[in-house]
Amino acid sequence: MGTTQRTIPIQATIACWLTLCLTLVLPVLxxxxxxxxxxxxxxxxxxxxxxxxxxxxxxxxxxxxxxxxDAGFISTPxxxxxxxxxxxxxxxxxxxxxxxxxxxWKISVGDSISIVSSPTVHNGLVxxxxxxxxxxxxxxxDGSSRWSFNTDGPIVSSVNLxxxxxxxxxxxxxxxxxxxxxxxxxxxxxxDDKLHATPGITGxxxxxxxxxxxxxxxxxxxxxxxxxxxxxxxxxxxxxIMGSRVFLGTYGNQVLAxxxxxxxxxxxxxxxxxxxPFMASAALTEKLAIIGGRDKSVHGLDxxxxxxxxxxxxxxxxEASAVIAGNLAIVGTQKGVLFAIDVRNGKExxxxxAGDSITASVAVAQGCIVFGTDDGVVYRLxxxxxxx
Numbered sequence: 001m002g003t004t005q006r007t008i009p010i011q012a013t014i015a016c017w018l019t020l021c022l023t024l025v026l027p028v029l030x031x032x033x034x035x036x037x038x039x040x041x042x043x044x045x046x047x048x049x050x051x052x053x054x055x056x057x058x059x060x061x062x063x064x065x066x067x068x069x070d071a072g073f074i075s076t077p078x079x080x081x082x083x084x085x086x087x088x089x090x091x092x093x094x095x096x097x098x099x100x101x102x103x104x105w106k107i108s109v110g111d112s113i114s115i116v117s118s119p120t121v122h123n124g125l126v127x128x129x130x131x132x133x134x135x136x137x138x139x140x141x142d143g144s145s146r147w148s149f150n151t152d153g154p155i156v157s158s159v160n161l162x163x164x165x166x167x168x169x170x171x172x173x174x175x176x177x178x179x180x181x182x183x184x185x186x187x188x189x190x191x192d193d194k195l196h197a198t199p200g201i202t203g204x205x206x207x208x209x210x211x212x213x214x215x216x217x218x219x220x221x222x223x224x225x226x227x228x229x230x231x232x233x234x235x236x237x238x239x240x241i242m243g244s245r246v247f248l249g250t251y252g253n254q255v256l257a258x259x260x261x262x263x264x265x266x267x268x269x270x271x272x273x274x275x276x277p278f279m280a281s282a283a284l285t286e287k288l289a290i291i292g293g294r295d296k297s298v299h300g301l302d303x304x305x306x307x308x309x310x311x312x313x314x315x316x317x318x319e320a321s322a323v324i325a326g327n328l329a330i331v332g333t334q335k336g337v338l339f340a341i342d343v344r345n346g347k348e349x350x351x352x353x354a355g356d357s358i359t360a361s362v363a364v365a366q367g368c369i370v371f372g373t374d375d376g377v378v379y380r381l382x383x384x385x386x387x388x
């Protein structure tokens with residue numbers, strides 16, 4: 001009996017501690033899985049899934065627009081802590097107040113130097129490359145330069161991050177890994193042709209498709225290439241990662257699902273009626289890979305089989321990558337129309353006419369949509385409440 005009396009308090013104490021630990025730990029784990037309400041980088045997260053942590057309910061209305069003369073916007077904006085960061089094709093990075101659209105600062109990296117690389121914002125730095133082959137790190141507060149790093153080719157790729165390591169591709173054929181705080185080279189991995197895409201990161205692996213027709217799997221710690229999967233065509237599409245598979249489009253008119261661990265292609269999709277390249281990157285839901293192409297369509301493809309579940313006709317080429325916001329896939333076209341497509345059935349929810357080509361993808365954060373057009377206008381769209 002004495003033993004039983006001693007054991008009960010110990011068991012109760014253990015149970016109490018376990019309950020306390022779960023109470024403290026589970027919210028942390030849940031928060032880690034939640035998509036950010038900001039949009040800090042191209043495609044939104046290191047796996048490049050194109051999924052926003054913010055929904056958009058109701059038809060769009062213009063909150064503000066910001067116009068520059070003699071320049072266009074072909075890079076995706078970043079939205080962090082109430083500031084929009086976006087580069088133009090004449091070499092200026094703009095920081096705009098998200099609420100008002102007013103200029104907070106703007107910095108030129110050089111006359112007529114195109115900024116195609118979408119900015120990545122992290123820990124007080126704005127990170128982006130330019131057409132002169134220079135990677136820039138600017139201070140978030142005032143746009144002053146923290147450091148810069150030179151490559152031997154234009155940088156279209158955006159930066160992806162893991163801890164203090166930042167990775168990006170260059171048209172000189174190298175995948176670079178730099179120290180984020182100093183800009184010092186940690187390693188570079190040479191491929192056989194240009195790297196246009198943004199690299200995806202999953203665990204300790206970096207995945208990037210190249211103009212050498214390969215999907216490269218690279219060790220993040222050392223920069224050693226571990227494998228290369230032959231895609232059968234050039235790709236500039238960024239690696240949208242879900243588990244062991246990568247989804248991307250090719251210049252060979254196909255969308256691929258590649259098992260990067262088994263080093264094999266699971267399926268290929270090709271429009272049976274219109275064969276055109278897929279320049280955009282895929283956005284991933286739990287069931288679908290959603291991607292637009294130059295075939296003037298946005299396709300909802302089954303993740304497991306590649307079967308087309310639905311197709312939405314846009315009447316204009318689609319080079320921008322779709323962003324998932326709640327049940328909507330939001331994507332612009334070369335006709336200057338922004339569409340919101342219901343991912344459940346492929347039907348139009350609404351559209352917005354911007355007036356000029358939309359090459360860049362949208363950023364969806366804090367309940368709004370921000371994007372730029374080829375003729376130099378940045379829009380913030382807010383939802384109009386649905387009324388019966």
